[in-house]
Amino acid sequence: MTDVVQNGQAKRVSNSAIFAGCAVFVAGMVGAAYASVPLYRLFCQVTGYNGTTQRVEQYSEKILDRTIQVTFDANISSGLNWEFKPARMVNPKIGETIQIEYTATNRSPRPTTGSAVFNVTPMEAGAYFNKVECFCFTEQTLQPGETVKMPVVFYVDPEIAKADETRNIKTITLSYTFYPSEPGKPVAALPEGNKAVDKKL
Template sequence: MSPEGKTVTALVAVVLTMGALAWAAVPFYDWFCRVTGYGGTTQVSQTGSDTVLDEVIRVRFDANVDPNLDWTFRPMQTSMELKIGETGLAFYEAVNNSDVAVTGTASYNVAPEVAGYYFDKIECFCFTEQTLQPGERIEMPVSFFVDPELVGDRDASWIRDITLSYTFHRTEPKQAALDAAPAANVN
């Protein structure tokens, strides 16, 4: 192969490799955040903790709304104290202030960020889209616990206050997006 051919082959390989890495970056980053708790990303659990410690932790609740979503969204309690490992149940309220049905999805994190690895959600309104009719008000639960392994982590053992924060964003309902997609050509 000529030197020019080797150069072209190497450049094509670099472009393909960069394209593959760019394509894989989003799912890999999402996986990385879920596994490590990076950026305050919380964990998901099917059940509560098997261990409850005799140490108390306070969870504070925060709510935000994207400016293009005409909703009122707030925690129904400002904070809650529970034992580490104990299952907590908190509620948030959402009200659609517009005159049309609106669908929203909540993004979430915890602070301090290192607590994300130990904050486990069992059930959460943030796992699914929420569609509110005009003027509709709903109460949405979140069930969670703080993993007792927190106290054994040298970087997180000092944490006794965690803030759980949500931001609601306007989204198109999944079914409406599917209905609006162009039909595949069938020949």
Template sequence: MSDAGALVSYNRNRWVAYALTGFVAAMLLLAYAAVPLYQVFCQATGYGGTTQVASDNPKGLIAREMTVSFDSNVDNNLPWKVTPSKPITGQIGKVETINFTATNTTNHPVTGQAVFNVSPELSGQYFNKIECFCFTKQTLQPGETVQMPVVFFVDPDLDKDRDLNTVRNITLSYTFYPSDNEG
């Protein structure tokens, strides 16, 4: 092979190596970005029962009523007893405040955090939280019982969604986990 042929082959191989290195780097970047991108997607669309965050309800009330039920589950590694609020029924658009009650059943401080979802899943894009204990970690002192508020409303635009015409009950469910930051 001539020197010119070897140089062309070397340049071609170098380009392939650069392209493959760039491809591997892009795949690693996408792997690390997948979780935050998925969270942004879910928050924007309500996918998977992800609720929205709001500061108030600018759209007002509509005549249609909705019952909101509450559910709680506690991971076996979190020594808390959590009791959800009783279901409430009210006009869509009305800002409501409910409380979950949590008790630390140990003799030492325990920190936990809640993750949530809404069912039916399609209603997540219309379920707006103004305030929620789930936005931050919660530390309960030994034997402490606390009221953990959720302030929310159901967006009146839900009434315009054909897929939710027959929905009369939304369930807000929390699962409580121990936090990495104990006490």
């Protein structure tokens, strides 16, 4: 009889241990899912992986006597009734700091908020495309019918001319896509902080 009781208790302990282990595993997987996006974002920002541009605080101290063509692309996802226009193509010197402006218009009858994700092609150039200021660092809320200019201040790192995989790149394309978002709930793929965009035309 004692053996039966002990075996029953052992089974209950074993089942409890398995349940606790499963609960810990599930909790760990959920935590990993939430952590994976910012960790992936950080990895992309540091390495330029997948065409992710770099965010910097300072301007380049070196300017090469060589230009590079930079073109711009603008996209709006479904669910956001905006018109979004890219800047004109520019040909800055490598290392030269330059400012361009995108333009966005809210075509809906109510205030709407959007967040922009971005990338650079060719992807190898992402690690050398440095943004000092960008409207993509924060959410953007537009009033009905409002049109805003959205500046981007950037330069192409002179090191792009040295690396074997990038030295022959002649054209870089900076692309943005705006997605609808709720105020206070930024898209996980976006860097945090920075100044709000100037909304004066």
